[in-house]
Amino acid sequence: MNRLLRAAAAALLLALGLLAGPAAAASPTFEQPTAEATFGTGITFRQAFTSSEPLARVELLLDYPDTLGPFVVEAAGATPAGRREIVYRYLVAEEGHLVPNTPITARWRLVPADRTVPPSVGPAERVLYEDTRFTWQTVAGDLVRLHWYEGSDAFGRRALEIAETQAEILSMLGWTARA
DSSP states (O other): OHHHHHHHHHHHHHHHHHHHOSOOOOOOEEOOOEEEEETTTEEEEEEEEEESSOEEEEEEEEEOTTOSSOEEEEEESSBOSEEEEEEEEEEHHHHOOOOTTEEEEEEEEEEESSTTSOOEEOOOEEEEEOOTTSOOEEEEOSSOEEEESSSOHHHHHHHHHHHHHHHHHHHHTTOOOOO
């Protein structure tokens, strides 16, 4: 009987050890990201975070309107564990043109050096890349959103009416209108 109890206790300890498995790494913690757009120059994205594990890389995921998925930018390579603040500057002169009034949603992804640990994605930050040289007015219809900076509200409403009519005609002809 004593041998049976010892065997049962050993089996229980073994089972508990197997169930516990290796200790899981703590998930990284993200602070609130920021994004600041400067027309004609670009956008500065910042993310502070703390990771208990070293990272293989830090990526910035940029979502643009009407795209199937994010544009992925490697913002930093191998990064040691600890608190870090990563800054990525999207420079229009180097990265390419951005259309004024483009909303961009940015999220940061931390890819651990340990490939058995899944990447972590931080909170989203939305920024509007707007042309700040003018005081813009905006009016939206069912199909078109119109931005203008010179002229009255009546001018904007009339321009929207024309644009909506033309978008309907093009739609009937099989064209796809994009705002």
